[in-house]
Amino acid sequence: MQEEIFRIKETSIAQCEQTDRFLLTFEQEEISFKLCELFAFRKKIMSLDILELLESSAPDIEVIELPHCDRFLVLSLRQILQFRELLNGTFDTLALNSAIQKILRKNVFNF
Numbered sequence: 531m532q533e534e535i536f537r538i539k540e541t542s543i544a545q546c547e548q549t550d551r552f553l554l555t556f557e558q559e560e561i562s563f564k565l566c567e568l569f570a571f572r573k574k575i576m577s578l579d580i581l582e583l584l585e586s587s588a589p590d591i592e593v594i595e596l597p598h599c600d601r602f603l604v605l606s607l608r609q610i611l612q613f614r615e616l617l618n619g620t621f622d623t624l625a626l627n628s629a630i631q632k633i634l635r636k637n638v639f640n641f
Contacts, residue, residue: 536619538612543568543620556603563598570597572617575610583607
């Protein structure tokens, strides 16, 4: 069973409970990540210098190698910004869920 964590437009990240993997849906493709691979992908996206891309005379695209396979994503500046929003939203949601689970485990609310 997959549970969607975060979505922007036609791109989303879901978590599969059976495989304990995260599924990125992008341009009608599904790319599977372990948590550590998703962290590495986020780090790569966040490390891109947006100002350099804007100021450069080169095309505003970036080729991103996926951390766990021999695939690449060719992203425009707009897509890079969307991925940043998607990944930030995903990790914020995961952190919030973790905090809620910790509170519930402490039985603070005495359910």
